[in-house]
Amino acid sequence: MDMIIEPYTRSVYYYETDRMGVVHHSNYIRWMEESRVDFLKKAGIPYDEIEASGYMIPVLGVSCKYRHSLNYGDEFVIMPEFDDYNGFKFNITYEIYNKNTKVLCASATSSHCFTDANMKPVRLIKANPELHQKFLSSMDIKYNFKK
């Protein structure tokens, strides 16, 4: 049976805007991190516990397409989806919506691996089968959001 969670949502902060009057594009990369941390917490594998277990999940790459700008006062919704997980590497795709208008404002991806505390790559599937299983299960999580 699928687990259903609320998407990540919050309002734009004033300091996230720039003199163009809209959110500076670099902040979307930070929001991606906020939303995947939120996802991991809701999936039962909070990132601070992952780090406490001796693992880190660095970002190998990011990409983001900006479709419609977000403004101060807007609320946004992010739905990260974990993808292509093979016990070693994985990708996350993100859709960022304006909560009020339901307009898709940005589509993004990030790619990740697992490392130990010294930043050496780790095959989670071997190193920590229990944590591996939790990541596997998180692939099936669905969102409570009507596009």
Add this chain to the structure above:
Amino acid sequence: MDMIIEPYTRSVYYYETDRMGVVHHSNYIRWMEESRVDFLKKAGIPYDEIEASGYMIPVLGVSCKYRHSLNYGDEFVIMPEFDDYNGFKFNITYEIYNKNTKVLCASATSSHCFTDANMKPVRLIKANPELHQKFLSSMDIKYNFKK
């Protein structure tokens, strides 16, 4: 005859690091902006003058591959290259090096268009042929940097 310029270079700020001990990945997106603004200045088309002329150059998309981390105390070098300019849209590719070790730390791209002050797309080739010509010329700029 090709114009030869110095690449963009500066040191990592302390507040750009995170608890992993290295530069947070989101800052590379900001450095890309710093380096393209620096490039435009060296190319004779400073961005504040572009804005003062009534044009903006929003970011349509970014992507970045992180290869080697940068640490506090490191100096980095960025060489943005303007590409695929057609008087309407263009891309910029970026190579980010550790200045001391000459290691390639990240490769990135950003895509852009021109808009007026109300963020409506503008064909620069028609709207401002003089500025268009300067962008065209900037494609040929080379860097004074030994990889």
Add this chain to the structure above:
Amino acid sequence: MDMIIEPYTRSVYYYETDRMGVVHHSNYIRWMEESRVDFLKKAGIPYDEIEASGYMIPVLGVSCKYRHSLNYGDEFVIMPEFDDYNGFKFNITYEIYNKNTKVLCASATSSHCFTDANMKPVRLIKANPELHQKFLSSMDIKYNFKK
């Protein structure tokens, strides 16, 4: 009768930490802004509406004393209190607590005035008596938080 509101609360973001392992001190200044915007919304005078009415509330000064560090994974609570409002200028004091341990992590103040859209100072008491009255009333707001 006093209005009672919930304090501003959220978790520390990963990108807000630095290589010391704790939250970078500059972020507290941003949190102060987040919390006063939240306060204004709860007080019935949302900041985006204030700006839409043609007023801005720039920051004239800030100060912050750091008492105990906050870490990734911590939740914090901020209780801004509006003070010394005279229809022209005002101060806000902030107490920032670790939500879980109830330890006071920082004490801060910011000072503000009102300006028009061109950043010229405005006496709100004369320029907009209705908005002035709302600011006056906000002085009496209390928090639902047990120290």
Add this chain to the structure above:
Amino acid sequence: MDMIIEPYTRSVYYYETDRMGVVHHSNYIRWMEESRVDFLKKAGIPYDEIEASGYMIPVLGVSCKYRHSLNYGDEFVIMPEFDDYNGFKFNITYEIYNKNTKVLCASATSSHCFTDANMKPVRLIKANPELHQKFLSSMDIKYNFKK
């Protein structure tokens, strides 16, 4: 004989502006850090070496008065001065000028102590007399800047 150094100077980054059209006030706190790190380097006690020796210099408090705003395209100059050093704690005062107009844009202070790598306070005067001596000497540094 007094040591004379160049003040810290750089241009405003686009992402440091906000929708008010000027530099967001929180960035001045980050610039203070940039300038004190620059000062320490010029004084012969680079901060990365201080950290490598096992010491940290956390920020105990900051305050900043904003006098005139800085805009995108502006260059600023910062002259941190080390003060009240007693081998245990010290203060730094900062004057932030618009490089072109010579207008004083902000005045600020930060207060600091020394800690070991576990963030326990350290009396540098006892723990590392050589480093202590360098800090003492840095009090006499003057700037090459005409106000």
